[in-house]
Amino acid sequence: AAAREEQAAAEAEQAAARQYFAEERDAKRQRTDGTDGAGAAAGLLAPGEDGAAAGASAAEKLDSALRGCEHVACLPVSFDAQAHAAEFCRADESRYGTLDAPRYTGPRAKQYPFSLDPFQETALACMERRESVLVGAHTSAGKTVVAEYAIAMARRDGQKVVYTSPLKALSNQKYRDLSEEFGDVGLLTGDVVISPNASCLVMTTEIMRSMLYRGSEVMRSVGWVIFDEVHYMRDRERGVVWEESLIFVPKGARVVLLSATLPNASEFAEWVANLHQRPVHVVTTNYRPTPLQHYVFPAGGKGLYLAVDDQGRFRRENYRRMRAMFNPNDDGMGGGAGDASTTGGAAAGEQGGVAGGGAGGDPRRSGGSANGRQKGAAAA
Structure with a gap:
């Protein structure tokens, strides 16, 4: 159900983008005076631009629209707007933007050989304001760019940075990747200790909680803490580790929260904002750079x-x-009607099977055969 909702949201966003460009095209045609249909169509093309180039340009515009992001600044209940504004005087708005519209125009702590997506630009601007940020983006969308920039900022400002992950294997991978990028990186897991005094420390979240419990001197000089896969906080057994780690984060540190599956991002950010008594920016995007393919693995198939x-x-x-x-005589066009209570009725013979409703359903309620039940279970 979550996958279907996500796909529906993506399709709705694509439809909205297409409608936007269609309206722009129609408006331009209406502004074209004294031309016939061919002239109006030609007016949509830039000088020297042919139809293929126009198609490519439209595709680029559509891709740019789909890469958009949403930004919300979550504030603590007792937020002092005047005191916060004093940190960013009016002269600095041109460099840092505002709380509701962060935009950084100064020199960057790290340069990238590619153009950043809008959600990355917004997240970087929030961090340059020395404010915490929660980034929600699909797998492979580029959340690592945000983490790397936080590390680069900490190194630029002479601070330590902690990168936490839920798994030892992921910690080992991040240690290798970040070592190649920054050099001075340490690793702390239950099995391995490498360069514990490095400016960037990669560790499991359990190790960080233990260090906070002990009042480790290392944690007192930390400027940024990166929580990768922060949605693990929902885990019944291990979630308390993330909760306590966030509660005991050093007072002067800011946090970067990364997740691909956090449905209540704003609600979670509000909790963190009230916990630390500082703004937390929520930056999310629905853009999926890696398309999904859906497969069916039938039982016994x-x-x-x-x-x-x-x-x-x-x-x-x-x-x-x-x-x-399962039935050589089945043409795949309906088979069993399916259970109306789970698949939407007899019209969902095919689609219900793929969605897991079951082509065939329960014979006591939908009249499906025993063979139909077998096919329904296989499709589910």
């Missing part, structure tokens, strides 16, 4: 069947082949 490709198209023929494994 032979291998995977591509059901929905990376363009969001339902692969009907693959679904028919999968169903034919």
